[in-house]
Amino acid sequence: MGNYRTKLSRAGIKEVAMNAGKRSRSNPEGAASRANIKRPRRGEVNFLPNYPLGETKDTLETMRLEMVEQFKRTSIERDTVLIHQLMQRTFALRREEIVNSGPPIAELKDRWPGLFSEAQLYTEFHRITNQNLPHSFYAALDKYTPLLLKLYKKKKTGSFAEKMEEVIMAYNVQDKNNITAARTTALAGLPLYLKEDSSEVFKTCKDELEATQEGAVALVAVVDEAEVPAGVPFETHHVSIVLEDQVVMSHRSWTDSLVILFGLIYALHLSYPEKLSGFFEFIQVVLLNLDDGRKQLKPKLQSLRNELE
Known part of the structure; x- marks a missing residue:
């Protein structure tokens, strides 16, 4: 395989050539062989293509x-x-x-x-x-939302059980024919079920100026204070998508904004927020079926996946 990759690199295949030139017997001054390796992640089938024919x-x-x-x-x-x-x-x-x-x-x-x-x-x-992001996301979310809500209602013990109960109570007073309310509850309750802290990524504020608050990766929903039961943004004026301390996009819907944020993570080759890595991996592997080649998920994610099958 090493010889094969060398031939691909010399032929100009960018996905291989970008990691060439690492330290070896013939190149002792090069970077360490395992340093700063660039590789496809999270189901990226077109990771680093060559230039189109005839273009420079x-x-x-x-x-x-x-x-x-x-x-x-x-x-x-x-x-x-x-x-x-x-x-x-x-x-x-x-x-x-x-x-x-x-x-x-x-x-x-x-x-x-x-x-x-x-x-x-x-x-x-x-x-x-090679996936239609909003179509795949909402098709899977609508499939799993009833199952997720049932699991949330069963959550009676653990450090996040009380917060989960508040989320379910907030959902119970919503219009049950409102599919957006069910989707929002399923997504907002997921970090609690996975025992993750979403406070640094999912934020709410009453003033549009506050939506520019610092955050490496964040969704900042502008809402009325009375419209944030259990911290779940059922009704929003708009939602700001923040990357590297600046608002890069905005949307009216919180769930649509989350889809956009996930798309930006892929398009800009960003890492998942550390404290919500399980949440975003759930979207990646379970909702979108973008398996990155790992043989086994983290135990809490694998357990949830088994519950939903």
Whole structure:
């Protein structure tokens, strides 16, 4: 396999070539063989593709600049078909920058504004994973929501049992025909069931200015104080999606904002928030079936998965 990978690297296959040049007998000054290894994660089927046939870095950069100019126009004046074509054509250049360099979010917003457009973000997720993110997410969530709510109601012991009971009580006074309320309850109760602290990621505030509060990764829901029973944002004015201390996108719905946040994590090659890693892995493996190749999940996730099957 080592010889095979060497041949692939020399042939210019980027997924292999980016990890070449590590320390070896013939290259004693190189980086350690296990240092800063770049590899696909979380079901990324198009992790680091080569440039399209006939294109170079310079030609793709020209396309990128043309795409940026489109986003400087008003939404009515933009040529959405052209933007889609340019985003598709420059996918390899974009992935090369994101995976190899990991630039700050502010720089990515300037260079690739399309990634912070909801439609283009979902298209980018499809390029990376070959999945329709909102369709797959909500289809699985609606399948598992009744089962999750039953499990939550059975949660009578443990350090999070009291908080879980408050969440269920808040849901019980909602309109049972409101599918959004059920979805929100299923997602908001999941960290409690997994014994994770969601307070640093899922936040609420009454003032829109507070939505810019610091946070590496956060969803900040702007609500009326009386509309946050048990901390579950059933009704929101809007939800701000925060990455690296700045609002990058916003949406009216809390559940839709969560889907967008998950898409951004993939598109920008980010790590899951440490304190909610189990929550996001549940979305990845159980809801979206994006298995990253691990033979076994963490015990608490595997136990929940078994309960739902």
